Amino acid sequence: MRKKPKVVVVGSGIIGASVAFSCLNLGAEVVVLEQTKLGGAASSSSFGWINASFAETPAYFKLRNAAVHAFRNLKEEIDLNDSVRWRGTLWWEDSGLELKKQFSDLVERGYTAKLLNKDEIKSREPNLKDVPKEAIYTPFEGAAEADRVALAMLNILSNQGGKVIEGCKLEGVNSKKGRLFSVQTDIGEIFCDKLTLATGAAAQNVLLGFDWTLPMKNRQGLIVQTSPLPKLINHVLMTNDVHFKQNADGTLTVGEIFNGELNKNKVALDLATDVLLRTSRKLALSEKLIPTSIKIGTRPVPIDGFPVIGEVEGYKGVYVAVMHSGVTLAPLVGQLLASEMLKTSQSPLLEDFRPNRFTK
Numbered sequence: 011m012r013k014k015p016k017v018v019v020v021g022s023g024i025i026g027a028s029v030a031f032s033c034l035n036l037g038a039e040v041v042v043l044e045q046t047k048l049g050g051a052a053s054s055s056s057f058g059w060i061n062a063s064f065a066e067t068p069a070y071f072k073l074r075n076a077a078v079h080a081f082r083n084l085k086e087e088i089d090l091n092d093s094v095r096w097r098g099t100l101w102w103e104d105s106g107l108e109l110k111k112q113f114s115d116l117v118e119r120g121y122t123a124k125l126l127n128k129d130e131i132k133s134r135e136p137n138l139k140d141v142p143k144e145a146i147y148t149p150f151e152g153a154a155e156a157d158r159v160a161l162a163m164l165n166i167l168s169n170q171g172g173k174v175i176e177g178c179k180l181e182g183v184n185s186k187k188g189r190l191f192s193v194q195t196d197i198g199e200i201f202c203d204k205l206t207l208a209t210g211a212a213a214q215n216v217l218l219g220f221d222w223t224l225p226m227k228n229r230q231g232l233i234v235q236t237s238p239l240p241k242l243i244n245h246v247l248m249t250n251d252v253h254f255k256q257n258a259d260g261t262l263t264v265g266e267i268f269n270g271e272l273n274k275n276k277v278a279l280d281l282a283t284d285v286l287l288r289t290s291r292k293l294a295l296s297e298k299l300i301p302t303s304i305k306i307g308t309r310p311v312p313i314d315g316f317p318v319i320g321e322v323e324g325y326k327g328v329y330v331a332v333m334h335s336g337v338t339l340a341p342l343v344g345q346l347l348a349s350e351m352l353k354t355s356q357s358p359l360l361e362d363f364r365p366n367r368f369t370k
């Protein structure tokens with residue numbers, strides 16, 4: 011009988027968990043290493059909007075669009091009813107001509123989207139008090155609690171014989187003649203055939219024996235979670251001044267600062283209060299919004315803004331998977347990378363996103 015290939019995945023966020031889960035499905039022996047808390051860092055403080063509404067290039071749109079569909083299909087394999095909702099998005103970050111331009115761009119790309127008027131918005135969101143004149147409705151989009159999705163995958167992995175090791179830090183990579191044979195960790199050496207670095211924002215950190223780091227421009231974002239409320243809203247609401255969604259347990263996840271840095275002079279608590287105030291002004295609420303957690307998350311963003319997925323030149327057997335919008339992309343990236351690692355099938359969807367664009 012042929013020996014199972016042994017794969018080490020570093021990082022237990024939604025990307026690492028998806029890669030590990032897909033490798034298990036392809037028959038590998040899988041070990042996941044996590045230096046801090048299972049479920050990931052960015053993945054535990056993410057807004058979790060699953061979408062292809064924003065993509066700077068056609069290749070990135072193709073990847074994101076395929077990823078939304080791959081995520082929707084995941085329900086055939088895992089029960090994610092508690093952590094993922096597919097209710098579509100209402101978007102009015104912009105208005106007037108800019109909103110119309112965003113709409114026509116989406117339609118031109120073949121994305122399913124509809125322009126709604128005030129009455130149509132109101133009938134979809136009866137508890138919305140501050141109703142915009144127009145909004146873009148994208149019905150196939152959804153939202154996930156990314157750390158819970160990661161934990162669900164890791165749970166299946168451990169139940170099926172995989173290993174998930176919390177509190178274990180990867181320190182170095184050992185290779186001979188350019189081919190990986192083991193990894194060095196703070197609990198000792200682990201022999202393996204393949205390695206995936208799904209280390210998120212930490213991808214820029216130096217590893218012993220690995221003369222390659224990913225230049226990053228990580229960015230922060232504020233996420234506030236409320237206590238549970240009765241059913242209030244249906245869609246992911248991307249409004250002109252705040253973004254929010256209601257989770258399966260009734261809690262709201264509220265976020266802002268999608269592209270910038272957190273202002274150093276702002277206190278997170280004050281900002282969170284302000285963000286919740288903006289949210290409550292949008293809604294016909296019978297009770298106050300009570301924050302139960304306030305997180306400043308770090309988005310893993312490679313320096314050119316695009317995902318970095320694949321084998322690293324000069325290090326056979328060593329793969330990276332680091333990206334923003336990792337919640338949207340995770341299930342598809344997990345499947346494509348696992349196939350590449352274990353079946354050597356290369357997907358054209360990943361062509362523009364290879365690590366070698368950063369090789370010196």
Ligand SMILES: Cc1cc2nc3c(=O)[nH]c(=O)nc-3n(C[C@H](O)[C@H](O)[C@H](O)COP(=O)(O)OP(=O)(O)OC[C@H]3O[C@@H](n4cnc5c(N)ncnc54)[C@H](O)[C@@H]3O)c2cc1C
Binds near residue numbers: 021026053179332337
């Ligand atoms: C505020 C905010 C809002 C966001 N909104 C969205 C959104 O709406 N939609 C979307 O698609 N994406 C969104 N993102 C991005 C998305 O959350 C991330 O792209 C995704 O969670 C990345 O997952 P990951 O597994 O790569 O990283 P992480 O979840 O950060 O996991 C990486 C893990 O690797 C571990 N690690 C690092 N180095 C080592 C080491 N040497 N040894 C062992 N373990 C190590 C870390 O401890 C960490 O747990 C948002 C992110 C933030 C912060």
